[in-house]
Amino acid sequence: MKKLALTTLALSAAGSTSAFAQEARSIDQAVNETFAAVTGPFVSFIFSPFPGTSFPWIVMWLVIAASLFTVYFGFIQVRGFKHSIQLVKGDYADPNDAGEVSHFQALTTALSGTVGLGNIAGVAVAVGIGGPGATFWMIMAGLLGMASKFTECTLGVKYRNEYEDGTVSGGPMYYMSKGFAERGLPGGKILAVVFAIFCILGALGGGNMFQANQAHAQISSITGAYPGWITGIVFALVVYAVIVGGIKSIANVTEKVVPFMGVLYVGTALIILLLNYDKIGWAFGQIFEGAFTGLGVAGGFVGALIQGFKRAAFSNEAGVGSAAIAHSAVRTKEPITEGLVSLLEPFIDTVVICTMTALVITISGLLMVDPATGNFVLNGDGNAIATVGDVSGVSLTSAAFATGFSWFPYVLAIAVVLFAFSTMISWSYYGLKAWTYLFGEGKTTELVFKIIFCVFVVIGASASLGPVIDFSDAAIFAMAVVNITALYFLMPVVKREMNSYMDRLKSGEIKRFKH
């Protein structure tokens, strides 16, 4: 699938005349070409369109699932929203459970895995290709995705494994095998194994290579071009220190700084929007108009829709199954409560943060518009909107924020590196859970996965964005194919839990605690 022409290091290094740079370029190029060739068939299959259309079946798969869950659970994202916030605040937390994982902690841990480059670079990709109209579809996907997240996270808690030593393991692998067995359905184990394989690929793709790639793009846009594998090796060493060396201090610092960076990012976006308050109405106009006409982008309104849905799914991971792994560690007697809390995740991630990024890019005026028609001007290849300075991906977001605050690219570079890092740490955990599900727990098997994970950091930073983003998307969406299949079979279990909980909440059997 053709994506953008990009400003990654591999390409920018081509401008260098030194022998070192040429050699470096050839390393990056070799990595890039091999990688694209190896992953090509898998990517083509996942993104193949419905016969006779240009609409990828995988996007339809996600949208139909999210819509179905929304209707099946009676618009739980609207009905349960207020109660979700009460749960996160701890209004219903038993004081005797103090010291256990709280709803807030499960939510923020899952969020630090999802809020990241998808919100910064992914949105820029969506808006850069699909125009501002993609934002509308992204928000729609975010709102619908809340129901998918609710379903998978409830199941994640319900069917998790609680071991004798007090540790817990949960996620789609467990609800597939245990849930199917409980309902007398065949094939649960097979689904679990297939999911685990795709989860490992997703961890190496979207959870790793895409992050390393965009972190490098952002760093090199400030320092000037240098070979991608250098960033890759530095990142890989730090990741290695945390996941293999067990240097918790780095992970702890990241966990504490990332929420701060998230707030800073949204805060800055809000300030830029306030400074340009006169353009906000126009920007929303562009978003709505673009959503249904495309405003001249490649593929018209369908192009905008596909981009919006794709990037939303990639960003908030609703229906993918990854969050079910993170959310399953919470301490609760009611699995449904974690489902309710988890539906805030796509809301914060997509409806709030992604929309901020999209609005700033739209307002920045970096997307070139033909003054005569009001439509966007396409780039030379005709596959994306031409931008001022020919930027795309994270560089587009950076340039857009720089129109408000010239110093922001520096802050963004730090934020990108930290977001990328925290997402990698989270996904190394998800990948590891899938890996140990397949190969059993044990120091050696775990070490093998962790080393593979670090090697992919280097590959991700060296390859150019096109093949990396294609593979990352394909792997993440492949997880969704298996996960959503299982959700269809297990959704009656969630409905039973939900109805029982809501009845008890209404009757006063489930009480608020005084704190």
Added chain:
Amino acid sequence: MSAKIVIGLDGSGSGERAVAFAKKQAKQIGTCELIAVYVIEWSPFSFQTPEENEQRHKRRVEETDAANSRIISPAVDALKADGFNARGVVKHGDVADLLNAVAVEEGADQIVVARSSDGGFASRLFGSSTANLVMTATVPVTVVG
């Protein structure tokens, strides 16, 4: 009617002073139960990694066991050896909130704590647990210097 005194322990030497004062009070009162409380500082609103979450339940049990065996049990045993009616409680959460909460729940007549042993920038900025307790408690508090 017997009285109850809650003693806040922090695992340091200053806790000993609180115990000594509570013992003196208990002797004067006559029939008095001493409740030694140790609070493991914890917030439900901290940020954690997935591994930390996975291990949390196990760690909580370990923390509670350690607090019981190192701080509460020795204190309670010593009090009992001296002929006092004593028992211990270990909780996770905010020190000031929980000392007061235990006192209220038990119907205690007062809370005895030692002057905060920690100083420095953080306690200047956020206030020490003792200062917070004094300001927010709904039960009489004695701070032993």
